[in-house]
Amino acid sequence: MSTFKDASHLFRLAAVFVAGFLVFLIVRGFLVPKSFGQYGHYRGNAMAEIAAQPINFAGHQTCESCHTDVLEKKKVGRHARVNCEACHGPLAKHADDPTSVSPEKLDTAVLCVHCHEANPAKPRGFPQVVSADHSTGLPCDTCHQPHSPAISTGGAK
Amino acid sequence: MPGVEGFMYPNEVELQWSVLIVLYPFLTGLVAGAFILASLERVFNVQAVKPTYRLALLTALSFLLVAPLPLQLHLGHPERSYEMYLTPHRSSAMAMFGFVYLWYLMAVLVLEIWLDYRRDIVLMSQSNTGFRRWIYRILTLGSSNLSEHALHVDERAGWLITLIGIPSAFLLHGYVGFIFGSVKANPWWSTPMMPVVFLFSAMVSGIAVVMLLYMLMMWLRRQPIDMRCVDTVARYLFYTFIIDFSLEMLDLVHRIYESDESFRSLDFMVHTKLYVSHIVVQIILGTLTPIGILALTQVLKLSEMGRKRIYVLAGCLTLIGIFAMRWNVVIGGQLFSKSFLGYTTYKMGLVAREGLLVAIVLTLLPFVILWVLVKLLPPWPERVSGPVPEAAPAP
Amino acid sequence: MNITRRHLLLLLPAAAVAWEHVLAGTPESSPNYRMTEHWWSMLIDIPKCIGCGNCVRACQAENNVPDGYFRTWVERYHVSDWDLENPQVDSPDGGKKGFPPSKDESGKNFFVPKLCNHCAESPCTQVCPVGATFVSPDGVVLVDKTYCLGCRYCVQACPYGCRFINPKTNTAEKCTLCYHRITKGLTTACCESCPTGARQLADLKDPSDPIHEFLKTHSVQVLKPYMATRAKVYYNGLDGSVR
Numbered sequence: 001m002s003t004f005k006d007a008s009h010l011f012r013l014a015a016v017f018v019a020g021f022l023v024f025l026i027v028r029g030f031l032v033p034k035s036f037g038q039y040g041h042y043r044g045n046a047m048a049e050i051a052a053q054p055i056n057f058a059g060h061q062t063c064e065s066c067h068t069d070v071l072e073k074k075k076v077g078r079h080a081r082v083n084c085e086a087c088h089g090p091l092a093k094h095a096d097d098p099t100s101v102s103p104e105k106l107d108t109a110v111l112c113v114h115c116h117e118a119n120p121a122k123p124r125g126f127p128q129v130v131s132a133d134h135s136t137g138l139p140c141d142t143c144h145q146p147h148s149p150a151i152s153t154g155g156a157k
Numbered sequence: 158m159p160g161v162e163g164f165m166y167p168n169e170v171e172l173q174w175s176v177l178i179v180l181y182p183f184l185t186g187l188v189a190g191a192f193i194l195a196s197l198e199r200v201f202n203v204q205a206v207k208p209t210y211r212l213a214l215l216t217a218l219s220f221l222l223v224a225p226l227p228l229q230l231h232l233g234h235p236e237r238s239y240e241m242y243l244t245p246h247r248s249s250a251m252a253m254f255g256f257v258y259l260w261y262l263m264a265v266l267v268l269e270i271w272l273d274y275r276r277d278i279v280l281m282s283q284s285n286t287g288f289r290r291w292i293y294r295i296l297t298l299g300s301s302n303l304s305e306h307a308l309h310v311d312e313r314a315g316w317l318i319t320l321i322g323i324p325s326a327f328l329l330h331g332y333v334g335f336i337f338g339s340v341k342a343n344p345w346w347s348t349p350m351m352p353v354v355f356l357f358s359a360m361v362s363g364i365a366v367v368m369l370l371y372m373l374m375m376w377l378r379r380q381p382i383d384m385r386c387v388d389t390v391a392r393y394l395f396y397t398f399i400i401d402f403s404l405e406m407l408d409l410v411h412r413i414y415e416s417d418e419s420f421r422s423l424d425f426m427v428h429t430k431l432y433v434s435h436i437v438v439q440i441i442l443g444t445l446t447p448i449g450i451l452a453l454t455q456v457l458k459l460s461e462m463g464r465k466r467i468y469v470l471a472g473c474l475t476l477i478g479i480f481a482m483r484w485n486v487v488i489g490g491q492l493f494s495k496s497f498l499g500y501t502t503y504k505m506g507l508v509a510r511e512g513l514l515v516a517i518v519l520t521l522l523p524f525v526i527l528w529v530l531v532k533l534l535p536p537w538p539e540r541v542s543g544p545v546p547e548a549a550p551a552p
Numbered sequence: 553m554n555i556t557r558r559h560l561l562l563l564l565p566a567a568a569v570a571w572e573h574v575l576a577g578t579p580e581s582s583p584n585y586r587m588t589e590h591w592w593s594m595l596i597d598i599p600k601c602i603g604c605g606n607c608v609r610a611c612q613a614e615n616n617v618p619d620g621y622f623r624t625w626v627e628r629y630h631v632s633d634w635d636l637e638n639p640q641v642d643s644p645d646g647g648k649k650g651f652p653p654s655k656d657e658s659g660k661n662f663f664v665p666k667l668c669n670h671c672a673e674s675p676c677t678q679v680c681p682v683g684a685t686f687v688s689p690d691g692v693v694l695v696d697k698t699y700c701l702g703c704r705y706c707v708q709a710c711p712y713g714c715r716f717i718n719p720k721t722n723t724a725e726k727c728t729l730c731y732h733r734i735t736k737g738l739t740t741a742c743c744e745s746c747p748t749g750a751r752q753l754a755d756l757k758d759p760s761d762p763i764h765e766f767l768k769t770h771s772v773q774v775l776k777p778y779m780a781t782r783a784k785v786y787y788n789g790l791d792g793s794v795r
Contacts, residue, residue: 081747
C-alpha cells in the first residue's frame, strides 16, 4: 500500500495521458470526413467532386451532330482523323449555346505550322514543309481548304 | 531557361523542399544527439558527463519544441496538418513520423525531465510566490510526495524511460533518414544507409551542441568548467565522428565503384553545384578538420586552455558541417534531374515564408526557449532554493 | 425489436439500391458510370507523334493548368548515333508552342509525350501522409485538393516528374486523365486534340477496346520499368535513350 501511495504521482500522470487520448478520440470523431475510408484510405466523395469539374472541350461527336456538312467533306480528306477542336480549340460553350457563343476565326498563318512545319523529329512520311519557302508568307488557306487540305483531290480553293 | 543547365523535366525546375526542410533534420538531429549524451550517464553510468545531464535534456526539449515549426511553415496548408494525426496513411513514413515525434516528446523527453526534476519542482512550488508558484504547482500534478521511496520510484521509472528513450531517439532521427532513404525515385536519397548516416551525424551534432552550451553557460556564470566532463564528452564526439565519417565514406566509395546510371550526373553535381557546400564545408571544414584537431587532443598532452580552444573550434565546425550535410542531402537531391540530363538552381528567398530569415529565426528560437527552461528548471543543483536536506545533485 | 417480413420487404430493396450506389461510386453528373467496370490506361504511339503541342495546349485549356507547370508535356530527343546514354533532350515550355527547328538534323530524332503514368502501384500514393492522393477503383491516380496539405512528398516520390504544386491552391496537382470527361464517356482533352492519334485513352477492362489487339501486335514499354510502379501508360516504339 505504501508503494501505491509513493507512486501516486505516476498514476496522476497516467490519468492525464489517458484523458488526453480520450479527448483526441472524441475530436477525431468530429473532424474526420464522413466519406473517408469508403473505398480506401481517402475521402470517398473526392472522386465525385473531381468528376464534377466543368468541361471545356465538347468532343468531336458533339460537333459532328450539328456540322454534318463539314463532316462529309472532312471524312474523305487527309484530315479525316483530325478532330474539330484540335484546330478550333475548346468549344463546349459554343456547343451548349451555339447562337450566342461563336468560335473565333482561325488564322491559318500561325495555326497550320504547329503540325506542318518541317522538323527532323517528325516522322518521315508526315506531310511537312519549310513554310518560309513553301508559302512565302501567305496564309495556308490561300491554296489549301483546311477541312480537306490535299490540293490534288480537289481540296484546292 | 534561367538557372537550368541541360534538360530537366518541366515540373522539376522549381525545388520542392526549401532550406526549412534542411533545418528540420538538423534540429531533430540535435535532439537525438543531446538525448543520447544524456543517456550515457543515466543508463551507461558514465559519471564523468553528469554535469551535462540536465542541460542535455533541456536542450533536447528546446529543439524538439521548435522542430515542427519549419514543417508547418513549409506546408501549403498548415491548417490541415492535424489530418496527419486523424487519418495517418500507414504506408507513409511521414505520417508515422508524426506519432514517433509525439511518442518521443511526451512519453520519453517530457516524462524523463519531469521525473528527474520532480523533487525540485515540488520544492520550488513551495518556495516560490506569485505566477511562478502556479506554474510549479501545476507541474507537480497535485502530488507533493517527496518521501525516499517516492524518489526511489522516480529514479527507477526514470531509468526505465531512458532505457526506452535510447531506441526512441534512434527511431526519431532514423525515421527522418528513412523519409529520404525510402524514396526510390531519387538516387541521391535512396539508400538503406540513409537512416544510419543521419543518426550518427545527429549524434555528432547533438554531442557538439551540448558540449558548446555547457562551456558557454559555465563561462557566462563564471563557474569553472569541469574538464573531466568536457574531455569525456569530446572523446565521445571524436569516436562518434569517426563512425559517422566512415559511414559516409562507405556510401561514397560504394557509389563510385558501382557507378550506376545515376553516378555520372551526381558526380558532376558534387563537383560543380555542390562543390563549396559538400567538399569544402561538409568534408574539409566540417568533418576532417574537427576530427583532426580532436585527434590532436587524444595523442598530445595539451594544456587546459589549448584543449578548451580546440573543443570550441571543433564543436562549432561540427555544427556547421552537419548543417551542410543536411543541406547537401535535401537541396542536393533536388538540384539534378531525374532524367540525369540536367541541373537546376536553388533560389532561396530572403524574407519569404520559406526564406533565409525565417530559417535563422527558427535556428535561434530553441536557444530562447532553452533560456526560459533554464530559468524555470535550473540544471544546476546550487540554484534550487528552499530547505534542501542534502546538497547532492538530483537523482 | 421484431424484424417482420414487412420490414425486410422494405429494407432489402433499399439496401440493394444503396449498395449499388456504393459500388458505382456515382458522381451525380454521370449516373451510369460504375467505377468497378473500368481500369483506365493510355497508349502513346511514338512513331505517330509530330510534336505539335496540341495536347499540352488542350490540357491547359481544359484543366486551367497554370503557366510554367505541366500536367502533360512533350520532349524532343536527339540521339546522335549508338550512344543511347547521352541523348540531347529539350522541352521548350513543355512543347506548348511546338518546337523550334532542330539544330542538328543528323542521327535519330523523335518526340515523346509524357504525362502521369497512373501507376497501379504508385509510389506517390504510398508516401502521402494523409490519404489526399490515391488510386481510384477505376485505376486513375487522383488528388483530393480539399484534403492535401501541400507537403510535397508525393512530388518528390514520383519518378517521372509529373507532379507539381499549383501556386493558386497550394496543393499537389497532376494529370487526372480528365476524370471529369472519361466518367461521362468522353475521351481526354489531350487525346481529343491529338491530330495523329498518337495518344489514345484505353480501358483495359473493356474487352472491345482496341488496346488489347494493339498490345498483342506491337512492342510496347513503360517508362522506367525498373521502378516497378506498374505504370499504365504504354509507349509503342519507345527508344532505349528515353529517360
